[in-house]
Amino acid sequence: AMAGCGWARAVRGLLLDVSGVLYDGSADGGVPIAGSAEALRRIKASGLKLQLCTNETQATRENFVRKLRALGFEVSVAEVTAPAPAACGLLRERGLRPHLLVHHDLVPEFAEIDKTNPNCVVLGDAAENFTYANLNEAFRLLIGMEKPVLISLGKGRYYKETDGLKLDVGAYMKALEYACDVQAEVVGKPSKRFFESALAELGVPPEQAIMIGDDIENDVGGAQQCGMRALQVRTGKYRPSDEQHPKVKPDAYVNNLAEAVDIILQQL
């Protein structure tokens, strides 16, 4: 066993964030992070259970998996836990009919959901669909409801694409929360319910699972709240100032996914 790697003991399953861990995204695809495709293969060969736990809402899971496979990652739709399917479950449970302000490529995830006469707004990372007109439309629907219901697919501040930083869904969530004086319900990381559903897919209890991500709050903080260990990779949107975060401290930092997998497999 390696010294100082107690955090890697008694692991049976891994939850992996995707953007910033497996690859760096861009509007037209993205580029793999060095060593991550090989690391994914080693996880699968080791017998460890694996689930991707992503806040990706710019594509259906089918198209997301197609993109990942094109980049060299051997994953299946069943291995992806994402906010849109979780939101569909919540909408059905509560009889909610959404107005969607999401990326146009995400719309098919809501194909089976009744969207007539909306009684809530579902907000995703709509990217180019974040127009002045679309934001006003979502706002008017919310303010016109007796009790406005705003469901946000994640609450990230920003993310990094190959051409620079972009405002994430959380910024637009805050705009609508303020204008309507409501609090959004967040589906996706860091919500406890979302991590629990990813763990259920993984089939491993939290104390035997490790989350690996680049987002100190949404990945690391959220997973730790569920009783999991969590690593922050120094790739993706990681910034050195994250290591002084006032509230969240990862169980360990690793330079990248490949390094994390090396250490974990040595402890098996």
Added chain:
Amino acid sequence: AMAGCGWARAVRGLLLDVSGVLYDGSADGGVPIAGSAEALRRIKASGLKLQLCTNETQATRENFVRKLRALGFEVSVAEVTAPAPAACGLLRERGLRPHLLVHHDLVPEFAEIDKTNPNCVVLGDAAENFTYANLNEAFRLLIGMEKPVLISLGKGRYYKETDGLKLDVGAYMKALEYACDVQAEVVGKPSKRFFESALAELGVPPEQAIMIGDDIENDVGGAQQCGMRALQVRTGKYRPSDEQHPKVKPDAYVNNLAEAVDIILQQL
């Protein structure tokens, strides 16, 4: 004297909000609120001092006054206190060079200000200029500053135009505040400094002035914080739920400006 109108005694000057009090705006002009042009004439004929105190940032004061005169309101540029000129004063004082995310018709107000190599962002009600690209640009400038400075021309939640409610600058301010983890400096109502400059223009101390507006927080709350009395009109964006506001209670409600002026003039 009318019963229950003690709030109208000992008045020497009025501060009036404009949109929702004098007229309801629209992209191509707007429509006067019934009785408000006549009420404005009666104020001027009475000898009461008058100042318009607006968070309007979709036009220069010159163009704003031109629009008001076309709608039948006899006002001059000197009678308008607006955020952009106040912001220019602040930028000069502190040697700040702004990146502007404002309505294109407001840009001339900043003609004399150095805008090279920006070290702050000035945010106004940019309307159609609130595009995804422009919001990302402002965000990247801010997050790239060692100490981000965000100056917001007002912090309204929303306002009403003839074709419906629109998100106001405050919603976009919250989006950038959250993404950059900064607190904006607000120039305009409800800032105390802004009301004090309007009172200075009015030439009347706060205890002899009344603010009349349709915004429970920015007009009524802000003016009361400065020691003025404040009325809420039941026109513009007024909603019955405003009367249950948890923190702000107007000195009186009036149906519209005409009713307020009737009562005030009877007490002179």
